[in-house]
Amino acid sequence: MTKRFLRVLGLAFLLSISLWSCEDYLDVDPEFTQDADNYFNSPSDYNLALIGAYDLLQGSFTSYWIGDIASDHSIAGGESVFDSQGLHEIDEMQHNAVNNELRSVFRWNYAGITRANFILENADRINFSGKDIILAEARFLRAFYYFELVKTFGGVPLIIDERIGTVEATEIERASASEVYAQIEADLNAAIGVLNYGASQLGRADKGAALGLLGKVHLYQREYEQAALVLDQLIMEGGYTLLNEYQDLWFVATQTNNEEVFTIQYSGQEGGGYDCLICLEGNAAPGFQGIRQYDGPVYGDGNSYNLPTQKLYDAFDEVDPRRNLSILDIDAFIAEQENPNEIEYAIGGGGHTGYYNNKYIKRSNELGLPDTDLTSPLDYKVIRYADVLLMAAEAHSRTGNEGLALGYLKQVRDRVSMPEITSGGNQLTDDILQERIYELSGEGHRFFDLVRTERAADEIDGFVTGKHELFPIPQLEIDLAGGNWQQNNQY
Numbered sequence: 001m002t003k004r005f006l007r008v009l010g011l012a013f014l015l016s017i018s019l020w021s022c023e024d025y026l027d028v029d030p031e032f033t034q035d036a037d038n039y040f041n042s043p044s045d046y047n048l049a050l051i052g053a054y055d056l057l058q059g060s061f062t063s064y065w066i067g068d069i070a071s072d073h074s075i076a077g078g079e080s081v082f083d084s085q086g087l088h089e090i091d092e093m094q095h096n097a098v099n100n101e102l103r104s105v106f107r108w109n110y111a112g113i114t115r116a117n118f119i120l121e122n123a124d125r126i127n128f129s130g131k132d133i134i135l136a137e138a139r140f141l142r143a144f145y146y147f148e149l150v151k152t153f154g155g156v157p158l159i160i161d162e163r164i165g166t167v168e169a170t171e172i173e174r175a176s177a178s179e180v181y182a183q184i185e186a187d188l189n190a191a192i193g194v195l196n197y198g199a200s201q202l203g204r205a206d207k208g209a210a211l212g213l214l215g216k217v218h219l220y221q222r223e224y225e226q227a228a229l230v231l232d233q234l235i236m237e238g239g240y241t242l243l244n245e246y247q248d249l250w251f252v253a254t255q256t257n258n259e260e261v262f263t264i265q266y267s268g269q270e271g272g273g274y275d276c277l278i279c280l281e282g283n284a285a286p287g288f289q290g291i292r293q294y295d296g297p298v299y300g301d302g303n304s305y306n307l308p309t310q311k312l313y314d315a316f317d318e319v320d321p322r323r324n325l326s327i328l329d330i331d332a333f334i335a336e337q338e339n340p341n342e343i344e345y346a347i348g349g350g351g352h353t354g355y356y357n358n359k360y361i362k363r364s365n366e367l368g369l370p371d372t373d374l375t376s377p378l379d380y381k382v383i384r385y386a387d388v389l390l391m392a393a394e395a396h397s398r399t400g401n402e403g404l405a406l407g408y409l410k411q412v413r414d415r416v417s418m419p420e421i422t423s424g425g426n427q428l429t430d431d432i433l434q435e436r437i438y439e440l441s442g443e444g445h446r447f448f449d450l451v452r453t454e455r456a457a458d459e460i461d462g463f464v465t466g467k468h469e470l471f472p473i474p475q476l477e478i479d480l481a482g483g484n485w486q487q488n489n490q491y
Contacts, residue, residue, distance in 0.1 A: 040122040046134050049119045053141050054203065056112035057264045059278045060380060061285045062104050063148050064444030065306055066090060066471075071446035072459045073312040073437070074357075077305045078350035079292075084305070088350065090471075093462035097475035097491050105152055106474050108278055109145040113159065116142040120161045136194035140205040140213070143187035147217060150180040151448055154470045154488060157481075158183060170482030174473075181221055188214040197238055202256070203265035208238040212261040212383040219391055220452050224398040231392035234261075235408075240385040242415045247325050249384070250359045252366045252377050261383040268368025268377030282368040282375030283360070290362035290373070291330060296343035299328075300362035302373060304348040308355040308442065315437055321416050326441050328358040357442040386412050386439050390432060397429045405432065412439055466490065 039045055068074040069091050076091040078084055086101035095102065119138040123131075142160075149156045158175035160183065188210050195207040211234040218227035234240075241258045248254040255263075266283040277284055290302015308327045316323035331354055334343045360378060368375025393408035402424050409432055410420050418438075421431050436449060450456035457465045472491035 040125045042126070043128045043130065046119065046128075046131060049115065050134050050137055053112060053115035053119065053138060056108055056115065056145070056278070057141075058266065058280060058283075059104065059108035060148070060264055060382070061283065061288075062101055062108070062277075063152065064285065064380065065288075066101065066105070066152070067444035067447045068306050068357075068442065069447075070460070071450060072461070073309055073315075073441060073446050075307050075309060075351045075353060077307040077352070078303060078348050080349040081351075083348075083350060087305070093460065093464070093468055095471065097472040097478070097487060099472070099474065102152075102471050103474040103476065104278070105148065105471075106477055109148045111278075112145040113142055114163060116145070117159060117161055117163060121163065123161075132194050133200070136191040136210075137205050139187040140191040140195075140210050143184045143191070143210075143217075144205075144213060146180055146184050146187075147213065150177055150184070151220060152471050153473055155180055156473075157485070169480070170484065172481070174485050181217065184217055185214065188217065203263070205262060208234055208240065209262035209383065211238070212388055215388065215391055215395075216383070219395060220448075222452070224395045228392060228395035228399060228401070231388055231395060234388055235392060240388070242385055242389075242411065244415075246322060246416055249381070250325070250378075251363075255379050259385045260379075260381060261385055261388060262381075263384075264380040264382060266377055266379055268366075268375050270375065271369045272371060272374040274371075274374070277374070280374050283378050283380060284374045284376070285360045285380065286362045286366075286376040286378050287371075287373030289357045289360055291328075291345045291356055292348050293344065293346035295345070296334065297337060298333075298363060300364045300367060300372065301345075302362045304346075304350070304352070304356070306357055306442075307351065307353045308357060309353055310355075312437070312441055313355055315434075317418070320418055320438060322438050322441075324358070326358055328356040328361065330354060330356060359442045381443065386415075387445075390436050390439060393435075394429065394432045397432055402428055409435060464490065 040049070065087060069076050069087055076084065076087040078087070081088045084101065086095065086099040089095040089099060090101065116138045120135065120142070123135055146156075155174045155177040157172045158180055159172065164172065191205070191210040192207055192214065195205070195210055197207050199206040211230055215227050215231040215234065218224070218230060238261070239258070240261060243249055243257050243259045248257070249259065267281045270281040272280040272282060286302070288303045288305040290304070291299055292302060292304040294301040313323065313327050313329070330345065334340045337343060360380070362372070362376060366376065366378060368377055389408040389412050393405040396402070396405040396408070405428060406421065412435060413420065421428075423431050433449070433453060436445065447456070450459055451469050456468065457463045460468075467490035470488045472488050473485055478485045478487065
């Protein structure tokens, strides 16, 4: 199945089955909703419903931005401090329960959960070959959406295998984080028991994706022995490899490769607008992170969001090729061109560091259809094999299996010809976490890595221990739910 076909079916399902209102999270049963009485009567109905559940993955760029901008390695940037104000508040650790970006994370992930639940609620209506795979993928997606929620907000309302009405929504309470994690693990283990390695169609989850996410889920809960077991299974069985050239990970022409464990697919073949970012079929991140009013070679003009900091740039060894492949030093780049005086760009009022995210950035030969700021065909790598190796290395380092940890770490460093590390004990764990910076910077992991390792207060200005580990539940969602959800600490 091509990306184009996948997205067209997703749009068709969105139009034909209105499970989600663009206005608010609690409009779960709007007028003209297609219900199960006249749906789920053929295999194609289930397949279309599954594609509709996948469609909400396209909103993951917001979680990715937050994972960078809330950290010490990126600033919000943009046209002004009032442009996407919620990102600037997060950048300054001044966010509260009224924040558009946080509400988008909450709503969009629950939209995905609702669509997965609609499938699982009707799991037994008919029997057909391949239904077990569809149900397993639906459980993977539900686990993914709940993981995005629990790592951001902590415990959230847990809705399983059903859709709820507005009255029920005012009665359901927040589950604990441990209860949400238990459901995520149950869904992923069920999916692992059914799925095979190698998805049947581009963009769908397979056994490797489910194992990779489960390993990460254990790591976030500091269940290091369980994480090591799951990730070792993936490494030994999955057949994944590191791409020979690190730079090839970040170009459209070479983005489909054997390092991808789970990737969100985007299409550049449909337009879009700023009034509905979740409606986009393209990746909004490269355009948002592009160089403002840029006129020159290689790159396209963009909106100068999510700008890497000097601290991140300086963290790299200057001989590490990942520094310049991950971070664009715009003035150094211009100085290297044949006609530097003819190249122009502008500085946004939202802040400027001189650096841009060189992994997810708008390039002149990778443009989608207008508006090109919103329609990049560059896929987002949620989990790639290098991340799996580093997660496994960390898990083994923390459980005393230093030999295996060093071996996994060596594979990542060998790819970019960096010297072998031979440390042990706590220093080895520190070295692995540092390697995550070199390997994964600009991919949305930094803030959550700092929180789960209890290092955020030491690295992020303004971070308040006991508060900022979680983001606030959007106040409007609390109000719509009848005010019966307790807000997170100190918000």
